[in-house]
Amino acid sequence: xxxxxxxxxxxxxxxxxxxxxxxxxxxxxxxxxxxxxxxxxxxxxxxxxxxxxxxxxxxxxxxxxxxxxxxxxxxxxxxxxxxxxxxxxxxxxxxxxxxxxxxxxxxxxxxxxxxxxxxxxxxxxxxxxxxxxxxxxxxx
Amino acid sequence: xxxxxxxxxxxxxxxxxxxxxxxxxxxxxxxxxxxxxxxxxxxxxxxxxxxxxxxxxxxxxxxxxxxxxxxxxxxxxxxxxxxxxxxxxxxxxxxxxxxxxxxxxxxxxxxxxxxxxxxxxxxxxxxxxxxxxxxxxxxx
Amino acid sequence: xxxxxxxxxxxxxxxxxxxxxxxxxxxxxxxxxxxxxxxxxxxxxxxxxxxxxxxxxxxxxxxxxxxxxxxxxxxxxxxxxxxxxxxxxxxxxxxxxxxxxxxxxxxxxxxxxxxxxxxxxxxxxxxxxxxxxxxxxxxx
Amino acid sequence: xxxxxxxxxxxxxxxxxxxxxxxxxxxxxxxxxxxxxxxxxxxxxxxxxxxxxxxxxxxxxxxxxxxxxxxxxxxxxxxxxxxxxxxxxxxxxxxxxxxxxxxxxxxxxxxxxxxxxxxxxxxxxxxxxxxxxxxxxxxx
Numbered sequence: 001x002x003x004x005x006x007x008x009x010x011x012x013x014x015x016x017x018x019x020x021x022x023x024x025x026x027x028x029x030x031x032x033x034x035x036x037x038x039x040x041x042x043x044x045x046x047x048x049x050x051x052x053x054x055x056x057x058x059x060x061x062x063x064x065x066x067x068x069x070x071x072x073x074x075x076x077x078x079x080x081x082x083x084x085x086x087x088x089x090x091x092x093x094x095x096x097x098x099x100x101x102x103x104x105x106x107x108x109x110x111x112x113x114x115x116x117x118x119x120x121x122x123x124x125x126x127x128x129x130x131x132x133x134x135x136x137x138x139x140x
Numbered sequence: 141x142x143x144x145x146x147x148x149x150x151x152x153x154x155x156x157x158x159x160x161x162x163x164x165x166x167x168x169x170x171x172x173x174x175x176x177x178x179x180x181x182x183x184x185x186x187x188x189x190x191x192x193x194x195x196x197x198x199x200x201x202x203x204x205x206x207x208x209x210x211x212x213x214x215x216x217x218x219x220x221x222x223x224x225x226x227x228x229x230x231x232x233x234x235x236x237x238x239x240x241x242x243x244x245x246x247x248x249x250x251x252x253x254x255x256x257x258x259x260x261x262x263x264x265x266x267x268x269x270x271x272x273x274x275x276x277x278x279x280x
Numbered sequence: 281x282x283x284x285x286x287x288x289x290x291x292x293x294x295x296x297x298x299x300x301x302x303x304x305x306x307x308x309x310x311x312x313x314x315x316x317x318x319x320x321x322x323x324x325x326x327x328x329x330x331x332x333x334x335x336x337x338x339x340x341x342x343x344x345x346x347x348x349x350x351x352x353x354x355x356x357x358x359x360x361x362x363x364x365x366x367x368x369x370x371x372x373x374x375x376x377x378x379x380x381x382x383x384x385x386x387x388x389x390x391x392x393x394x395x396x397x398x399x400x401x402x403x404x405x406x407x408x409x410x411x412x413x414x415x416x417x418x419x420x
Numbered sequence: 421x422x423x424x425x426x427x428x429x430x431x432x433x434x435x436x437x438x439x440x441x442x443x444x445x446x447x448x449x450x451x452x453x454x455x456x457x458x459x460x461x462x463x464x465x466x467x468x469x470x471x472x473x474x475x476x477x478x479x480x481x482x483x484x485x486x487x488x489x490x491x492x493x494x495x496x497x498x499x500x501x502x503x504x505x506x507x508x509x510x511x512x513x514x515x516x517x518x519x520x521x522x523x524x525x526x527x528x529x530x531x532x533x534x535x536x537x538x539x540x541x542x543x544x545x546x547x548x549x550x551x552x553x554x555x556x557x558x559x560x
Contacts, residue, residue, distance in 0.1 A: 012309060012312065012313060013312055013316070013326075013437055013438070013443075014308075014309050014312060014437060014443050014445060016437050016438040017433055017434060017436050017437060017438070018433070018436040018437070018438065018440045018441075018491055019195065019197060020438045021438075023433075023434050024168065024197075024198040024201065025165045025168040025169060025434060028164065028165040028168070028294075029165060029292060029294050032292065032293055032294060033292060036293070036352070045352065046293075046352070047351060047352040055159065057159065057164075057205075057208075058164040058205060059204065059205050059206075060202070060203065060204045060205065061164065061201075061202070061203055062200070062201070062202045062203075063200065063201055063202075064199065064200045065197075065198060065199050065200065068197075068256075071327060071438055072316070072325065072326070072327040116208075152449060152452065152453060153297055153298070153303075153452055153456070153466075154297060154303050154305060154448075154449050154452060156297050156298040157293055157294060157296050157297060157298070158293070158296040158297070158298065158300045158301075158351055160298045161298075163293075163294050165294060168434075169432060169434050172432065172433055172434060173432060176433070176492070185492065186433075186492070187491060187492040211298055211467060212456070212465065212466070212467040299475065299477060304448065304477075304478040304481065305445045305448040305449060308444065308445040308448070309445060335439065337439060337444075337485075337488075338444040338485060339484065339485050340482070340483065340484045340485065341444065341481075341482070341483055342480070342481070342482045342483075343480065343481055344479065344480045345477075345478060345479050345480065348477075348536075396488075
């Protein structure tokens with residue numbers, strides 16, 4: 001069974017724009033929080049990965065927005081992994097407000113060292129996060 | 141011949157993160173500047189479109205990052221349209237530093253009115269921006 | 281005895297800059313969270329104040345930074361009121377990491393209506409928040 | 421005669437919030453642009469100062485807001501220095517839209533080295549920026 005990591009977000013005033021809802025770039029910041037939440041939950045705080053020389057810069061991202069998130073709304077971001085490779089990871093996110101799906105997206109990351117050279121994701125991390133790996137079929 | 145709108149960006153200190161390069165969400169803000177630059181160039185400032193009741197919220201976005209942009213770098217964002225429909229537009233962006241392509245992406249927008257109901261893009265806007273419409277083949 | 285409202289903050293990656301610590305503007309966003317936390321705790325969510333026609337725009341702010349806050353640090357923001365008047369409020373903030381005082385600051389707000397005209401802070405709000413009012417002497 | 425450095429800003433959509441005007445934290449980002457503009461104009465790009473081991477972290481800031489800045493507004497930020505010491509600088513900013521003064525503020529900076537130890541501002545920088553030094557009286 002695939003594990004899912006859930007982050008809880010409260011929409012900040014500064015994250016809204018003059019349309020009255022959260023600016024579309026805010027979702028990337030929430031994805032970032034959700035992703036580091038998953039890593040922490042798996043026992044590998046991103047902070048420690050970085051200081052250990054394994055960085056995970058974003059190399060591609062995508063987001064679809066279905067409904068606006070308003071100031072002070074309480075949101076859940078559910079995070080899974082859809083790709084777990086030795087040098088690349090893809091996280092997938094669903095942003096919900098109660099029963100409503102507000103947005104979904106994904107971010108793809110390469111693992112690099114301090115000199116920005118591609119390297120393997122540490123084995124302990126790979127093992128720990130594999131429990132969150134899903135398949136497109138399973139995630140209906 | 142397809143027109144291209146070019147925006148000039150200087151990377152802000154606040155846009156960098158502890159990796160030392162611009163945070164991946166910054167590209168969305170630059171896309172936003174570039175898109176409103178294209179509309180202004182076409183004679184239809186987004187500010188006036190909004191006050192006239194034609195808003196263009198982002199409904200999907202995508203970005204691929206090839207190389208980091210550093211603080212104070214001078215960047216060009218080249219913007220074209222890859223979809224021009226009566227109720228939906230897709231803008232495409234290429235972020236360059238001199239000869240290097242740092243990133244590329246696109247944003248898809250629906251046209252809505254003040255009550256968030258889908259409406260037609262004003263005809264004058266459609267005509268004006270059609271000069272920036274490209275095809276995947278032409279944009280090699 | 282003066283009540284103090286405490287907000288818990290975890291430093292976001294996007295809030296850091298290339299100096300490796302949180303950008304100085306991030307403190308204003310944390311102050312904003314802390315201030316709305318105090319209002320909620322006092323029974324008057326800012327969201328409801330706004331929809332009731334009582335807005336609290338910032339008219340002045342100040343912040344002194346003593347030590348940098350790092351990515352993923354757990355911070356506490358302690359919030360009090362140093363001025364409670366019928367049309368103006370001043371909140372004061374102390375940002376702590378464990379025993380260390382990282383920064384302190386204040387924000388001054390006018391109460392305005394939907395048309396941006398000065399108005400009285402609703403009486404119920406004034407009463408509720410007066411418990412958080414301190415004096416410079418008491419707050420040593 | 422005191423020199424003044426002028427930066428030109430166009431308010432970004434993402435800088436607005438649901439009140440419909442620029443979020444109060446945006447002014448700090450504009451101050452940052454204006455300050456680096458002054459340094460560049462004086463012949464000492466901040467980028468080069470940093471790579472030369474002279475950093476200028478903000479240790480205190482203040483801002484008073486008189487009128488809201490709207491999306492797409494063209495603003496001027498006029499920057500002077502009100503304190504030029506061997507290890508500390510204070511910049512002062514006035515944000516104008518045409519004839520209107522929208523906001524004013526200041527930021528105080530210490531000069532530190534790569535290890536965050538206080539150091540002297542490089543002499544060449546001190547000499548170059550002294551032309552922008554004003555006095556409270558002169559700046560009426």
